[in-house]
Amino acid sequence: MEYLTLGLVLSREEGKEADANLHVYTRDFGRVSAVSRSLRKITSKLSGHLLPGNFVSVRLVERNNGGWQAVDAMSVKRMPVSQSSLRFLEFIKETTPQNEADLKVWNKIGSLPEKGKIDRGDYVEILDLLGLGGSAARCAHCGGEVSYFLPKDVIFMCRQCFFRSLSSEDEAVHI
Numbered sequence: 556m557e558y559l560t561l562g563l564v565l566s567r568e569e570g571k572e573a574d575a576n577l578h579v580y581t582r583d584f585g586r587v588s589a590v591s592r593s594l595r596k597i598t599s600k601l602s603g604h605l606l607p608g609n610f611v612s613v614r615l616v617e618r619n620n621g622g623w624q625a626v627d628a629m630s631v632k633r634m635p636v637s638q639s640s641l642r643f644l645e646f647i648k649e650t651t652p653q654n655e656a657d658l659k660v661w662n663k664i665g666s667l668p669e670k671g672k673i674d675r676g677d678y679v680e681i682l683d684l685l686g687l688g689g690s691a692a693r694c695a696h697c698g699g700e701v702s703y704f705l706p707k708d709v710i711f712m713c714r715q716c717f718f719r720s721l722s723s724e725d726e727a728v729h730i
């Protein structure tokens with residue numbers, strides 16, 4: 556089966572031969588893991604579209620193993636190019652369930668390029684939509700006011716506990 560949907564490219568890693576492994580947050584299927592064949596070949600027209608931060612109209616084919624193959628893509632718009640955008644893409648990749656559509660999350664993500672900047676309120680709203688308790692959250696260690704969210708462990712921490720935990724700022728979202 557082949558589907559046409561909209562998606563935000565979250566990550567792209569080079570796979571074997573000229574293939575690439577992608578994570579895309581899609582309107583119709585939520586976060587999907589997809590391969591794209593021969594993406595690094597110069598002749599691949601797909602290559603320039605399937606880049607992290609790009610919103611694309613993408614044609615997906617379902618594979619037997621539960622994964623997907625991206626067979627066509629066209630850029631629609633993109634996230635502002637910045638460190639905070641990259642952090643945001645990583646955040647969405649870590650926190651959203653695979654193959655589970657969520658139109659509210661999709662609409663929120665889709666509104667960000669026009670907004671231009673991703674702030675604490677956006678993170679809290681998305682964490683709330685995902686049922687991870689953004690606004691009601693307290694520090695996992697002391698119950699204090701939250702300053703950081705660690706996507707990898709899905710926990711919130713206050714400033715003090717965060718620094719005491721020796722977690723890296725690179726792994727955390729400041730909210």
Ligand SMILES: [Zn+2]
Pocket residue numbers: 694695696697698699712713714715716717
């Ligand atoms: Zn704390």
